[in-house]
Amino acid sequence: RLDVTETFKGICFPGHLHTQESLRYATEFKFQDTDTLIVTYPKSGTTWMQEIVTLISCKGDPAKSQMQPNWTRAPWIEQYYCSDVLKAAQGPRLLSTHLPYKLLAPALQRSKAKVIYVARNPKDVIVSYYHFHKMANFLKDPGTFTEFLSTFQEGTVYYGSWFDHVKEWTSNARNIDNFLYITYEEMWEDLRSSLEKVSRFLQCPLMEDELSSAQKSCSFSTMKENSMVNYTLVPQEIMDHSKGKFMRKGQIGDWVNTFSTEQSRNFDISYASKMADSVLTFVWET
Numbered sequence: 001r002l003d004v005t006e007t008f009k010g011i012c013f014p015g016h017l018h019t020q021e022s023l024r025y026a027t028e029f030k031f032q033d034t035d036t037l038i039v040t041y042p043k044s045g046t047t048w049m050q051e052i053v054t055l056i057s058c059k060g061d062p063a064k065s066q067m068q069p070n071w072t073r074a075p076w077i078e079q080y081y082c083s084d085v086l087k088a089a090q091g092p093r094l095l096s097t098h099l100p101y102k103l104l105a106p107a108l109q110r111s112k113a114k115v116i117y118v119a120r121n122p123k124d125v126i127v128s129y130y131h132f133h134k135m136a137n138f139l140k141d142p143g144t145f146t147e148f149l150s151t152f153q154e155g156t157v158y159y160g161s162w163f164d165h166v167k168e169w170t171s172n173a174r175n176i177d178n179f180l181y182i183t184y185e186e187m188w189e190d191l192r193s194s195l196e197k198v199s200r201f202l203q204c205p206l207m208e209d210e211l212s213s214a215q216k217s218c219s220f221s222t223m224k225e226n227s228m229v230n231y232t233l234v235p236q237e238i239m240d241h242s243k244g245k246f247m248r249k250g251q252i253g254d255w256v257n258t259f260s261t262e263q264s265r266n267f268d269i270s271y272a273s274k275m276a277d278s279v280l281t282f283v284w285e286t
């Protein structure tokens with residue numbers, strides 16, 4: 001069976017990609033000052049940011065993003081193949097993680113690694129995650145949308161609670177020397193300014209034409225066709241592309257086509273209470 005679950009410190013992970021050893025490896029990860037770590041809750045713009053950082057560090061040249069799959073150029077530190085990928089890596093490392101802050105805090109302490117946190121409207125995350133569960137055979141069947149919505153709100157989905165993830169990472173940003181917070185919505189509304197923001201943060205300035213080239217390569221339409229990021233390289237029995245696409249819609253606010261009015265209202269109520277202790281104001285709330 002592909003859809004086995006690995007539980008680590010009370011959070012469940014897809015067993016197809018995680019082992020107790022790989023999760024321990026991540027929590028004890030030896031960060032280097034030159035590392036860049038992309039942190040996301042699943043379906044929040046991970047692959048997009050992996051592409052953005054790759055393109056910025058290549059000064060807009062798309063060659064690397066067209067030749068190397070995203071999971072080897074920006075491996076998830078908690079996934080079992082990471083240590084092997086890093087052994088073969090050269091130069092400054094680009095890393096990814098979906099882990100909650102509390103699991104990585106000890107490893108990140110006193111690190112100068114650059115951390116980029118990408119957040120997305122949770123309603124869009126839920127819809128994207130739901131469809132992903134349907135196509136990814138290594139994730140359990142999500143049941144109906146109503147069932148998945150309630151599991152998501154309880155926080156018992158893979159990688160744990162969205163609410164805890166966003167709150168813990170952002171409220172601990174001050175403990176991280178180099179931290180950039182950006183949203184999927186911000187990237188969607190103004191990709192060019194977002195590229196400039198990330199390039200300033202990485203201290204990797206780009207010329208206008210380099211920026212234009214990067215912008216073109218990380219557009220949804222280009223990424224949808226790029227087999228190095230659209231997961232079509234993954235065998236059909238692991239990701240069933242006849243059931244859906246990884247690069248599904250790439251929209252903001254698309255949740256309205258799935259949530260009923262009542263589901264949305266109930267989610268807003270639970271969101272308000274769960275996020276009451278957060279200092280964050282999200283663009284989608286305004």
Ligand code: PPS
Pocket residue numbers: 040041042043044045046047048124127128129131218219220221223246247248249250251
């Ligand atoms: S994962 O499985 O956690 O790594 O998924 P993740 O990459 O975080 O999120 C996948 C969603 O991001 C969308 N996506 C994009 N949107 C806009 N522009 C670009 N370039 C882009 N690249 C990826 C992707 O389509 C998934 O969202 P949905 O809503 O399902 O389309």
